[in-house]
Amino acid sequence: MIRIKAVVFDFDGTISTLRAGWEDIMIPLMKDSITGGVQLSKEQEAQLHQQILTYIDQSTGIQTIYQMRWLAETVQNAGWNQEILDEWEYKAEYNRRLLERVKERVDRLEIGDLRAENFLIQGAAEFVKTLHEIGFELYMASGTDHPDVVREAEVLGVKQYFKEIVGAPVGKAECSKEKVLRDLMEEKGLAGNEVAVIGDGKVEILLGKEVGGLALGLASDEEKRTGINPVKERRLQAAGADWISGDFLNLNEWLEKLGV
Structure with missing residues (x-):
């Protein structure tokens, strides 16, 4: 039986590199x-x-x-x-x-002039597809405006794997990441230890730890799309990440961390 039922992903820098260099x-x-x-x-x-x-x-x-x-x-x-x-x-x-x-x-x-794989953290597409096929409920939460996140997830070919995508509401100051976690707890009745959070920023790691979830850090090098970025690694360690990787190429290790 899988202990983790829902996985909440950050988007920019965790899955996508479309906004690398912001x-x-x-x-x-x-x-x-x-x-x-x-x-x-x-x-x-x-x-x-x-x-x-x-x-x-x-x-x-x-x-x-x-x-x-x-x-x-x-x-x-x-x-x-x-x-x-x-x-x-x-x-x-x-x-x-x-x-x-x-x-x-x-x-x-x-229009197919660029390839999606060139703007994805290496292994990300296979990882989210695998989690979806296993039966995890996948959520995407981003600080980027909602319409932009949805469109970018679609052109990168990962939108269909997520049960819900939540970006920043246009014209409102509301934390989308906190909202997704709160909804999972309050509306869907999940306990903290049934939720995993995966991201490259300290905000989602801190929120994940706050609700008692599994917080997995992605210290991505957005230029190479593989390997550890030491600046992000230090940031994620300081936030209390339970484990840190630089990409998703080590699929079996990620699955193990999620209890598969």
Whole structure:
């Protein structure tokens, strides 16, 4: 008898690499918004850069709107930029910049100009298909906007394996990962030890541990799509992950961790 009944997956960086490099878009957006074009000293610039890097490292995996809320507060507190936007305006600009890159990839995947396997963590498609065939209920929870997650999961060929896909609700500040876990506990009556969470960010690992579930870390190298990313590994260890891998090529080991 399988002890784990439901598996909750993060999407970006755990299954998909379509949004790999999002940090390279968020960092300059934050820096430009905070400084407002004011020329900083080298020391101020270094401090600000480190502040942004530290925040992004701490917040990876949460809904984008919360990161933009931090940005709005930081712009106000810094006092350099007199044009202070609200969190939704910052999010809109971030999404605009990010989707310039992502939309092209998704469009080309839809017409067959690109291959889905080149944007999946290695072994991910076979892993979710295997879990589905075994009988696990699979859920996807992401901090990315819901319509985008659904479309991206579809073009990558994994959508059909998930019982439910939950992204960030458009126009609302609500944690999709917390919602999925709460629904599994409250509405479906699952106990914590019947749920496993798999992700590359500390948010889902912490939430998984909080409900008493099995928290499996995926310290993915999104460029190579295989192997351990030591930065993510340290982040996941600090969050209390029960086990960490870099990809899903070690299928039997993953199945063993899930009690198969």
